[in-house]
Amino acid sequence: MGIKLKDIFNKNDENKLVLPDFQRDFVWDKDQQKNLLASFMTCLPVGSILLLDGTKDDFANKKMCFPKDGCSPMDECTYLLDGQQRVTSLKSMFTDLFLDLNDWKFTWDSIYKDLRNRWFIRVIPKENEEDIFGYDTLIFNGLNSYEPNQIVDYIECKPIFKTKLQDWYNPGFIVKDNNDNIISIDDTNLRNLIISKFAAGEGLVPLYTLYKKDKTKALHEYVVERIGREKIESIKAHLMDLDEEQKKIELKKYLAEIEPNIDLFIKSNDESGINSAWSNLSAKWSRDIINYLEGIMNEIVPTTELPSDEINRAVAIFESINKGGTPLDTFDLIVAKAAKDKSLESLSKRLLFLLQEKVELSNAITGTLHDKIKVWFTEYVGLTKDNEISKFVKSQFLNMLSILSNTEYGIVDEIKSDYVKKNQILKLNSQQINSNTEKTIKALIRACSFLQLRCGIVHVKELPYELMILPIAYCLIDDKKWNDKKSVDKIEYWYWSCLFGGAYRERQNEQSIKDMKNLYKWIDGKIDNPFDNYYQMVLKDPGYSDINLLLMKDETHEVQSSVRKAILQYILSQEPKDFIFDELYLTSYKVGAEGSFNFQGNNQLIKIEDHHIIPLKNATKIGQSSKEIRSEKKHILNSPLNRTYISSYSNIQISDMKPVDYFNYVSEVAMFGHCISNNIGKIFEKEKEEDEFYMNILELRFDEIYKTLIMELDKLKA
Structure with a gap:
């Protein structure tokens, strides 16, 4: 059994084919979608789908392509048990999810993030690419002889962003005529005609208008026809530069297949006949491309259809079929x-x-x-x-x-x-x-x-x-x-x-x-502090968090990512002031909430970066790069004791400065907040910068972190 792709979309639009809400979310990324499209366009099997006949009351449902929305199924409907990832991908590729131009931003908010795209076929080859769409000769023989990997590079996915209204494929693109007048969204044909100019300029044929329910001319038709006409004009311009003999050869090469009488037209210098042949060539190529693309809607998708008496076993069936392929x-x-x-x-x-x-x-x-x-x-x-x-x-x-x-x-x-x-x-x-x-x-x-x-x-x-x-x-x-x-x-x-x-x-x-x-019982006062043994080992656990390891002296152990994260996060939990922008308190929730602060008269997002207190370039030797030091896991400057979060704007300001210079701009309060000794600037002025010196600096920081942490823990347990 099988069903045409367009009939799947029709049934889904009419709420006759619905997703039961025990279906998993849509999870395919763009590469998976692209590979599916390449297989479908070359008429290769993409697997069958499993359907279950039922009624609207059998299961709650979810709307295809929309994670939060349901639909209103017909009294008798069919549930899609297997194949959601494929059908959802194909529907988003071949239908215009943003058809309602008045409400396209609401649609953008509502659909899965990996469906916020529009898909195209690039019919104009790049240099050294195979001309699979017959653009150079305007003769197209279909894609049935190709394999998916041969056409995948001709598939392009354009992401839609709310703010990039200048993109011609964006639903919010403001279409204007040659007199700079805005074209109403209700004037579909004129909008398509104008947008086709931009699409043709990039050789991109939209796929999202292939599924249509009426006979009106769609955007992909406008685009293909424009590409064909512009190619004819390009060929004609090329022929103008040739001598008469070479021109005749070229005319025969292009037009012999479309016009059997081309020799007569050339001998009699029949410009009308030749121009008619050019028009026919363009029209045939355009129609061949359009027919092939629109024929995709008639491709048969194999189906297995279960009768309604299998309803009670639907979830078990769903689980069973998904043990292969993409497992649940x-x-x-x-x-x-x-x-x-x-x-x-x-x-x-x-x-x-x-x-x-x-x-x-x-x-x-x-x-x-x-x-x-x-x-x-x-x-x-x-x-x-x-x-x-x-x-x-x-x-x-x-x-x-x-x-x-x-x-x-x-x-x-x-x-x-x-x-x-x-x-x-x-x-x-x-x-x-x-x-x-x-x-x-x-x-x-x-x-x-x-x-x-x-x-x-x-x-x-x-x-x-x-x-x-x-x-x-x-x-x-x-x-x-x-x-x-x-x-x-x-x-x-x-x-x-x-x-x-x-x-x-x-x-x-x-x-x-x-x-x-233990935590629940301790809070309820049913037991004494059961975590004192861990408290006693804070920053003392050998091979995990002790000073020997953090100063990179431990030959047998490496600092775990959990400890690196913990030190940075503990400092951030203290809400320290920023290094340079002293009025800015760094907090994790402000960063997470994408808060802002005033920077040079403008509101800027609060972003933090993992900063080396002593920059790696400080330790570079002649012919050595900071990248080399970064790759040395045991280098003292790669210690988590040498790291703290500061704003990205402070990082820019001090990126080329030595600590001896930039610490002059860091307030004592900020230094205390980052658990940095206020003597560090003076130490840098006096000491020679080498490994032992760095060791002393970072040992001081360890002491500051340990002191702050232990004092806080002592208060917290009281």
């Missing part, structure tokens, strides 16, 4: 299980909605901040982007969901490390998933706000150990703990003590569950 991950399967409750929206939609709501912060979380912010958004720390849920959220949602579904909250001794394993997560049923969803995501949101506002995390992907979020999230589910400063302080004490004390070096699953139990 655990999150996809949990979404599928949750979909059994047809009274609810899809799990993905519910999570996205909850993640996009504003978060009212507690005073316990914000009490230590320079700016007492009250509202926070999860996108600040990267939990969502472009209407998509981050992988971090999906992964940790499953872990916390399993814990909360398998135990009664607060009975921590029943929590097992097995609960964060895939097999245990997949045992969850629909009722467990749906009843614990809101509580689970609230816990993760609160934990992430804590990590950003208290622990210097700009983006969750920079969390040194992902599973450290679980003890935080579990404790902060409780509104009492969320609003209690002592509880929050104890969580921060646990975080830095375990992070710098080496608790998560090994067996992170077991450690996070153990910490979850």
